[in-house]
Amino acid sequence: MTRRKPIATGSDWNFETLTEFEREIARLADEYRLDTYPNQIEIITTEQMMDAYASVGMPVGYHHWSFGKQFLAVEQAYRRGQMGLAYELVINSDPCIAYLMEENTLMMQVLVMAHACYGHNSFFKGNYLFRTWTDATSIIDYLVFARKYIAECEQRHGVTAVEQLLDACHALQNYGVDRYKRPSPISAAEESRRQKEREEYLQAQVNTLWRTIPTPSSHELLTSDADEEDPLGLHAGGRYPAEPQENLLYFIEKNAPLLAPWQREVVRIVRKLAQYFYPQRQTQVMNEGWATFWHYTLMNRLYDEGLVDEGLILEFLQSHTAVVNQPAFDSPWYNGINPYALGFAIFTDLKRLCENPTEEDREWFPDTAGSDWRETFEFAMRNFKDESFIQQFLSPKVIRDLKLFMVVDDDQEEMLEVAAIHNERGYHRVREALSTQYALSVREPNIQIYSANIRGDRSLTLRHVQDSRRPLARSVYPVIRHLHQLWGFPVHLESVEDDEVVRRYQWPLPDEARQA
Amino acid sequence: MSYFIDRRANAKHKSAVNRQRFLDRYRTHIKRSVEEAVNRRSITDMERGEKVSIPSRDISEPVFQHGPGGKRSIVTPGNKEFSEGDRLRRPGGGSGAGGAGEGGASDQGEGMDEFAFTLSREEFLDFVFDGLELPNLERKALVDLDEVRPVRAGVSRDGVPARINIVRSMREAYARRIAMRAPIRRALREAREALEAEERKDPVLRNPSRISELKEEIERLEKRLESVPYIDTYDLRYNNLINQPQPSSKAVMFCVMDVSGSMTQAHKDIAKRFFLLLYLFLERNYEKVELVFVRHHTAAKEVDEEEFFYSRETGGTIVSSALSLVDDIVTKRYPPGQWNLYVAQASDGDNWDDDSVTCRDLLIKKLMPRLQYFTYVEITPHAHQALWEEYEGVAAEFPERFAMRQIVEAGDIYPVFRELFKRRITGN
DSSP states (O other): OOOOOOSOOSSOOOHHHHHHHHHHHHHHHHHTTOOOOOEEEEEEOHHHHHHHHHTTTOSSOOOOHHHHHHHHHHHHHHHTTOOOOOSOOEEOSSSEEEEEETTSOHHHHHHHIIIIIIIIHHHHHHOHHHHHHOOTTTHHHHHHHHHHHHHHHHHHHOHHHHHHHHHHHHHTGGGOOOSSSOOOOOOHHHHHHHHHHHHHHHHHHHHHHTOSSOOOOHHHHHTOOOOTTOTTOTTTTOOSSSSOBSOHHHHHHHHOSSOOHHHHHHHHHHHHHHHHHHHHHHOHHHHHHHHHHHHHHHHHHHHHTTSSOHHHHHHHHHHHHHHTOOOOTTSTTOOSOOHHHHHHHHHHHHHHHHHSOOHHHHHHOTTTTTSOHHHHHHHHHHHOOHHHHHHHHOOHHHHHHHTOEEEEEETTSSSEEEEEOSSTTTHHHHHHHHHHHTOHHHHSOEEEEEEEOTTTTOOEEEEEEOSTTOOBOTTHHHHHHHHHHHHOSOEEEEEEETTEEEEEEEESOOHHHHHO | OEEEEEOTTSOOOTTHHHHHHHHHHTHHHHHHHHHHHHHHSOGGGGGSOEEEEEEHHHHOOOOOOBOSOSEEEEEESOOSSOOTTOEEOOTTSTTTHHHHHOGGGOSSTTOOSEEEEEEOHHHHHHHHTTTBOOTTOSOOOSTTOOOEEEEEEEEESOOOGGGBOHHHHHHHHHHHHHHHHHHHHHHHHHHHHHHHHHHHSOTTTOOHHHHHHHHHHHHHHHHHHHHSOSSOGGGOOEEEEEEEEOOOOEEEEEEEEEOSTTOOHHHHHHHHHHHHHHHHHHHHHSSEEEEEEEEESSSEEEEOHHHHHHOOOOSOOOHHHHHHHHHHHHHHHOOTTTOEEEEEEEEOSOOOTTHHHHHHHIIIIIIGGGOSEEEEEEEOSSOOOHHHHHHHHHHHHOTTTEEEEEEOSGGGHHHHHHHHTBOOSSOO
16 A cells, blocks of 8 residues: 655645646656647636636637626626636647636646646547647637737727627627638738738639629520520529538638628638637537546546545545536436536446456447557547547447436427337437437538529528428527628528428518518 | 646736627616616615626527427436336427427527626616716816825926935936046046156156156046045935826715705605715715715704714704805815815705795805805605795706706606716707
């Protein structure tokens, strides 16, 4: 048995003890081969933490009322004691910035370091989505650029004009992402230089697109297999854009006829930031599960080596238990599936089935069961997102432990139906359904730009590909109103199911609706 | 590799701008809440923030979302008794099932109906006084000001030792030393060179008297060089202070109230709120606000706050007694050159018959010329009496500085107060 020589006791901390703990955690993390960015650990006050929360953790952000609203909400929740401000602030940047709050106890500081500085940090550095979509080295620079640019716009064009533009962009920011292309890395200086060029070039391009009344070339006229409606072939140029566009903000930035160059740049800024947050929206379970697994492992190692005392580890266990608690669906505290709980359960079970596989595990995970757990973890962390991670690694044991069950809600049926529970017949279906529940493509309505009527009234048509008859919420109207502000001409939205338009929305509203 | 940075000393309130933008954007909503709060709360209570709620739909940030309906499957934890194929009633009726099953998918879906937050005390009062302007707030004109404040005004050659400007003095000394030593040094150098030249000569050609002359000269110069003082009284510089006339930042508010038998406690409560509003308002505009409470029936008396509001008196009413007491106090304790004077009077409108004319004369001739502002509120549902009519004459004489309104019940106070101090857009 190791003799306990704790680095510090009690709940007070100071920089020496933090440094020493950090060094020990780093040593252990290295033993587990966790690959991380360098850590920049900042000690901040409660107010600063609330500030940081309000700006989604970005150390620099442009000004907008919605962040103020966020701040007030955080402040209110914190004052009422509904919310602890401790765990979760770490920024995907290089160096990786994590915040420690001044008033936390020593245990909390150590826990946050293990969780954020080694858990999340290694996830940011390793996971393929983050590697593809974000550039940790340039994000801070870009934020600085964005803040400066928007502040300049406010001075030049007035706060209200910029605010309205940002409102419109924020409404569409979830649709400001290229899902399949990798964005190129950029820095602030580079961005400033390129921004000027882009302004000129972009405007020129838009001008070409909207140039004049299109003049069909003469031979086209002669060879026309003209249809009756359009003898001159004026509409023969095909649909624009030729393919539906999923990145609405990109399309607006490049094609909206009336936006001024600075407005296009603001659209671009919102789009770039949305892209930066895109991986986080898709890896919540994995990311939290990973970080929680590692803080649990590292804290226990610290205890095993006698570096923390019993008081600290008990305090830790209490806090950890609260974090991974999953209330049942009928509990008054139920608020959806707790990503910490689910992620931690999957990773913990993954380790178990690598080290002590059962018959069931060998059947379900023939390749994984009994493999080297550390290598399997690395593979899982690097190559998956929530959707595929659950599909791949959610084991029957975790389904049983959490007593997951699947309910089908069909508005054509009077009753809900329990479609699958945690039994032999149900495992696959539950896993499938849970995975789908985390798929971004299912969570968010699939809406794309279908056509821009560049030869006629310049109206823009979007298509919503409806899934299982699930309609759009009523927020659709304010959103297309925002879209209309950006586009400058009428906006139509069609909900399509099985190639049939089932519902149409438009902005501005047709006259009779307005009178009604 | 890791490093720690202590950011605690950095600016907090990084969100202040965003917070302010939010408040500006929802100004009308917030103002409505604030006005309700002012009417509801006891005014002694004004010194704290206020919880404000705004309907969530008014401040939502819309995004494309799935609405209720269609077919979907939901996975939830905590199954206890269900088996496959069980059918359940929809919880909460209709499509409410969504709330339970959203999982991490949407945290906006089941938002509260009200977005609640707390205004700080400062913000709250800003909203209370939004659009209000203190009458004649242009601080008392500089001409008739007795109040002065010493301000720094460069450096001077004389002053008291306590105000020596060390840096400037040392710099002067240094400059003087350079200036005074330079010619001596030059002469010294020349003498030394001459001496050296003399000594290098062939012994036969040396001039001994010249050498001793030069040696004496060098000695003399060295002494002179040493005698240049390191610092001289001539070098000393002092921080200069001059007295600058100051706009007065002090105000005194006279609360004048009728406590005769006809004033009930309800009347007094209304009056109290009015006084307190005015007090808060002044407090935000002046560094120092003093309160003087004058109550009267047939005779006037200066009292403390407790007695002013809560002791009961009976008898008739002579308003002029209070006005002349105010005039006395002003003369004795608050010279108008140093104080901004405000009078707020509350009464139910009763007065001894002949006295109203006296009041009017007193006001026009003596009091009004010295006051910043005079407000009169009449707390009565009944028709006006002589006092009101006479006061109308005063108001006609001093339209900028005299205001009067009628209040019927507590809810009227705030609107009346706002109206009295409405920001004058025209006029100045």
